[in-house]
Amino acid sequence: MQSFEFIDLILFLGVSQGVFLAVTIQIIQNKNRDANKVLSIILLIASIMLTGRLFYFRYSDSEWLFRVAAFVDTLIFVFGPLFYLYFRRLVFNETPLYKLHFSNFIPAACMIGYYFWTLSYSYEEFFLLFNQGILVIPYFIMETVGIFFNIYYCYRCFQLIRTYQKEEKKNLSYSQSLIPFLYSFLITVLLFLTLWLLSYSKVYFLHVYTSVINYNLVWVSIPISIYVIGFYSLKQPEIFRMPLSKKNLTRNKERLEGQAIEDLNQKLENLMVTEKIYLNHKLTLVDLANQLNTSTNNVSWLLNNIHKSSFYDYINTYRVKTFVEKIEKGEHHHHTLLALSMDSGFNSKSTFNKAFKTVIKDTPSNYIKKLNTI
Structure with missing residues (x-):
């Protein structure tokens, strides 16, 4: 040994x-x-x-x-x-x-x-x-x-x-x-x-x-x-x-046409604008589809083909706009930017910063500085 x-x-x-x-x-x-x-x-x-x-x-x-x-x-x-x-x-x-x-x-x-x-x-x-x-x-x-x-x-x-x-x-x-x-x-x-x-x-x-x-x-x-x-x-x-998406699924089964597109889009707009469903920090595609009484494939098709956006980008665009509205009202003078981002539906600082830069093409701090100079 x-x-x-x-x-x-x-x-x-x-x-x-x-x-x-x-x-x-x-x-x-x-x-x-x-x-x-x-x-x-x-x-x-x-x-x-x-x-x-x-x-x-x-x-x-x-x-x-x-x-x-x-x-x-x-x-x-x-x-x-x-x-x-x-x-x-x-x-x-x-x-x-x-x-x-x-x-x-x-x-x-x-x-x-x-x-x-x-x-x-x-x-x-x-x-x-x-x-x-x-x-x-x-x-x-x-x-x-x-x-x-x-x-x-x-x-x-x-x-x-x-x-x-x-x-x-x-x-x-x-x-x-x-x-x-x-x-x-x-x-x-x-x-x-x-x-x-x-x-x-x-x-x-x-x-x-x-x-x-x-x-x-x-x-x-x-x-x-x-x-x-x-x-x-x-x-x-x-x-x-x-x-996990299955490659053998046919898209035609889930494709929307005519009035079906208008009806689903109207329901979606109501959820976003009136009910502000995007304020849910952990909103998923499944949650949204359930609220719309349709399938996740239908919602994905609508977002991808009509709104030209992914689910992630679509929801976070509304969140960014809500955050900007809070800034324009001057709420950042009384609350931290992180707190305002959370109130706008974001669940983390990293997600907020990434989404803000994607939508506004600038950082939150630079945006506020530019806003103050106007």
Whole structure:
């Protein structure tokens, strides 16, 4: 058994915090439940892998612990699919609940098959084959597949973020501040993959072994990743999950014509001008469609084709105009700009500033300065 080292402490802390966060998310976080179940599984798998690596570092002379450590390495092939599943369940509302196809786990199954093949060799025979270089090619192939397999799922997660950004403007009139969380999550995973790729390239292509960038650094990055992911997930409030648009839906079924357009547009104008429905901080496309007694597709079609606007821009234009009216009445002399923006229907300073600049083509402070000079 090796002496206790600093990396052992890091791995131990990673294991303990991974288990703690996996359990805490289920106990405290009652929100985003379907997504958080997947996140807890990810955190537990990461903890298991760190435990296996801890066994490998400290008990490599023990055959059964070495075998356990070798088996948990196969779990690296399930991270990518699970990350994608977590992202998809977190941001999209799908019925039935989205599940991964078995084909996503074929590489993991192949890796497990390879592991059981190695069991046909004794502990001494395995290390003899490894030292002779006979197992280098299989390990090279598996590691190559593992790296690019996970990079592929990071790319798919990035595509989900782009799709979410498009759907957000179609369905929400406010910002959920979810994008920074998703990018932080993805960047953390990419950091781990980058370190892994660097270590892999140095070993297999450059045949360089250094104490700066090596596999130890890769394993140290996992506890850091666990902390970042778990911390952000605990902070993340319940979010409005977007309906995922189906490409095979025909637009003609929801297209409005003639009097139907005029009637729906008149109802919409009444809700906006008379009832001021836009003052609802968390107004969604579903809410508006329910008020209009029609489908969300009809409302989207009306906004896109008649008003030439997304739901997000349409609602926030009314909010900006309400804010401007308050400024022109001099209410900013008695209230903060943030308070006035909230009274106008905005739910955050960032959403307000962005919408104001889009509509007025200026910042709120500059607009007020110009108004005072008139």
